[in-house]
Amino acid sequence: MPIDKxxxxxxAKLSRISLDDSKLESxxxxxxxxxxxxxxxxxxDTNEIKPLTSIIDKSLDTRDDTVSDGQIKDQILKNSPxxxxxxxxxxxxxx
Amino acid sequence: MNDxxxxxxxxxxxxxxxxxxxxxxxxxxxxxxxxxxxxxxxxITTCFDQTIKDSKNFDKKQNFDGLLPGIPIAVKDxxxxxxxxxxxxxxxxENFVPTYESTVTNNLWKEGAILLxxxxxxxxxxxxxxxxxxxxxxxxxxxxxFVPGGSSGGSATAxxxxxxxxxIGTDTGGSIRQPASFTGTxxxxxxxxxxxxxxxxxxASSLDQAGPMTKNVEDCALxxxxxxxxxxxxxxxxxxxxxxxxxxxxxxxxxIKIGIPKxxxxxxxxxxxxxxxxxxxxxxxxxxxxxxxxxxxxxxYALPTYYIVAPAEASSNLARYDGxxxxxxxxxxxxxxxxxxxxxxxxxxDEVKRRVLIGTYVLSSGYxxxxxxxxxxxxxxIKVDFDNSFKEVDAILTPSTPSSAFKIGEKANDxxxxxxxxxxxxxxxxxxxxxISIPAGKDHKGHPLGLxxxxxxxxxxxxxxxxxxxxxxxxxxxSLNRWWE
Numbered sequence: 233m234p235i236d237k238x239x240x241x242x243x244a245k246l247s248r249i250s251l252d253d254s255k256l257e258s259x260x261x262x263x264x265x266x267x268x269x270x271x272x273x274x275x276x277d278t279n280e281i282k283p284l285t286s287i288i289d290k291s292l293d294t295r296d297d298t299v300s301d302g303q304i305k306d307q308i309l310k311n312s313p314x315x316x317x318x319x320x321x322x323x324x325x326x327x
Numbered sequence: 328m329n330d331x332x333x334x335x336x337x338x339x340x341x342x343x344x345x346x347x348x349x350x351x352x353x354x355x356x357x358x359x360x361x362x363x364x365x366x367x368x369x370x371i372t373t374c375f376d377q378t379i380k381d382s383k384n385f386d387k388k389q390n391f392d393g394l395l396p397g398i399p400i401a402v403k404d405x406x407x408x409x410x411x412x413x414x415x416x417x418x419x420x421e422n423f424v425p426t427y428e429s430t431v432t433n434n435l436w437k438e439g440a441i442l443l444x445x446x447x448x449x450x451x452x453x454x455x456x457x458x459x460x461x462x463x464x465x466x467x468x469x470x471x472x473f474v475p476g477g478s479s480g481g482s483a484t485a486x487x488x489x490x491x492x493x494x495i496g497t498d499t500g501g502s503i504r505q506p507a508s509f510t511g512t513x514x515x516x517x518x519x520x521x522x523x524x525x526x527x528x529x530x531a532s533s534l535d536q537a538g539p540m541t542k543n544v545e546d547c548a549l550x551x552x553x554x555x556x557x558x559x560x561x562x563x564x565x566x567x568x569x570x571x572x573x574x575x576x577x578x579x580x581x582x583i584k585i586g587i588p589k590x591x592x593x594x595x596x597x598x599x600x601x602x603x604x605x606x607x608x609x610x611x612x613x614x615x616x617x618x619x620x621x622x623x624x625x626x627x628y629a630l631p632t633y634y635i636v637a638p639a640e641a642s643s644n645l646a647r648y649d650g651x652x653x654x655x656x657x658x659x660x661x662x663x664x665x666x667x668x669x670x671x672x673x674x675x676x677d678e679v680k681r682r683v684l685i686g687t688y689v690l691s692s693g694y695x696x697x698x699x700x701x702x703x704x705x706x707x708x709i710k711v712d713f714d715n716s717f718k719e720v721d722a723i724l725t726p727s728t729p730s731s732a733f734k735i736g737e738k739a740n741d742x743x744x745x746x747x748x749x750x751x752x753x754x755x756x757x758x759x760x761x762x763i764s765i766p767a768g769k770d771h772k773g774h775p776l777g778l779x780x781x782x783x784x785x786x787x788x789x790x791x792x793x794x795x796x797x798x799x800x801x802x803x804x805x806s807l808n809r810w811w812e
Contacts, residue, residue, distance in 0.1 A: 235688065239688075240684065243684050243687050243688045243691065244684060246687050246691060247642065247671070247683050247684055247687045248646075248649075248664070248667040248668050248671055249668060249671045249672050249675065249680055249683065249684070250665070250668035250669055250671075250672040251672065255672075258677075259677075259680060259681060259684065262681050262742055263681065263684060263685060263688070265742065265743055266634060266681070266685055266742060266743065267685070267688075269630075269631055269634065269743050269746075270631040270632075270634050270635050270698065270702075271631075272627075272628065272631045273628055273631050273632065273635075273701050273702065273705050274701075276625075276628060276705060276708070278701060278704035278705060278708070281704040281705075281707050281708060282704070282707060283700055283703030283704045283706075283707060284703050284704070284706040284707035284710055285703060286533065286563075287519050287520075287533060287710070287758070287759030288519065288520055288563050288565070288759070292562045292563065293559070293562045293564075293566075294562075295559070304426070307426035307427075308426075308652075310424070310426055311422075311423055311424060311426075311652070311653035311654070312651070312652055312653060313650060313651075313653075313654070313655070313656035314656065320651050320652060322651055322663055322666075323660065323661075323662055323663045323665075323666050324662065324663075325662070325663050
């Protein structure tokens, strides 16, 4: 058993996804079968292998730290589910 | 104008350029098809008023310089389109209207194309049947109750049913090639970095690529030419001269060395697929190609590797959906954290939840080395397998999928059996290589089957040319009776 229900609960917490009991049950079952499937990789000895972290044979481009855009406050706020003048509204964070 | 349904994009362009048809005529034709094609559920959003307006503007200006002059085109709903709703097939983006345009769609418009609408897809491109979309299943135009494949299922259906003359999809593990194979169309996944990812809703950033889906290889070369190219806004974009894929397209097989990987002869492979592959090999042989048996020994580890790497990247990418800056927000929860948890619980479907949870788990403290680091190491082995093979051969031929299109619901309850659909397509994404799927035959039900050609990075022209030659010999005939109209 690669993962149990308590671990799934913990992972759901880390993922910021609330799960009710029936969802927890069905997702735990799926997660067990997926993890069992991926554990085939353990058959391979990879001690000497360097991990492939990028498929591109170059270092990533960097750009100058200069402003190339701006004055688009309206656009940035446009899709917010809740806003007030220049601000995103969030539930109360500090008591 | 029914014959417009039977001709290719390239032929349509000729009609436009010779002024036998106007952009407005084309727009009306495809809008009419889309309206009659509602049963297929391939569109999430249409923008017909804008389409008509743009086509009238084109007809007024008559500028035929672009590759796609006045051509109406629908695109997968994973590409952000300015002022047009972009959902990624998810409830969490149900009302998201981007204020910017993705680079690849912008490239289409720069070449003269006009937007018809946004095509249904699996939620966040996570799926192989289009059944995970919040906006419902897409129907394969071949037969009712059959899936079109996924995740670019709406794109494949709309193209095959002539609701758009060509389209673009995205391919993270087979999401262009598998639906192309299921619908008798052509689909190409370019080299990682050839097409900009900027403005595409991200799934797994080291694997995602946009690519063309078309009715034939000539159209595919043209569309690839239109969308590819360096973009400084994508840090993994390859900076090189743009290629003229359509101008350089020629039927070349003679003397080409084609590798046949023995590991793709999987257990329980249907006889029809084996026969299809053999037919493809015979065609290549007859045309003067040299067939070479090769080995890609780590092939069977590609899917398990993918199902660590892709969810890991997805869990990071999807962390942005927090119900604050854009997208759906739940009304439940007494504080910020609870609001996040309910927003994501209500906004994401089951497959997305599975992958976010798996991704979070394999990246979490104590499990990172055992899963994620291990997968990155195996990914290296898979890449080296291909590198070694391409010292010997020009291209590799495999089936595109282990089966033809399946019934809606047939695999929906078992994630692993769904994942196995991508067994032949996933290795290419892990290695960052280009691959094309072309229709190559039919099964006993008359459903299309595809063959896949893979080359080393940036040799799209080579596989296009081989596919172009094979296409002529195979002479695949799509037979649709437009039952949905």
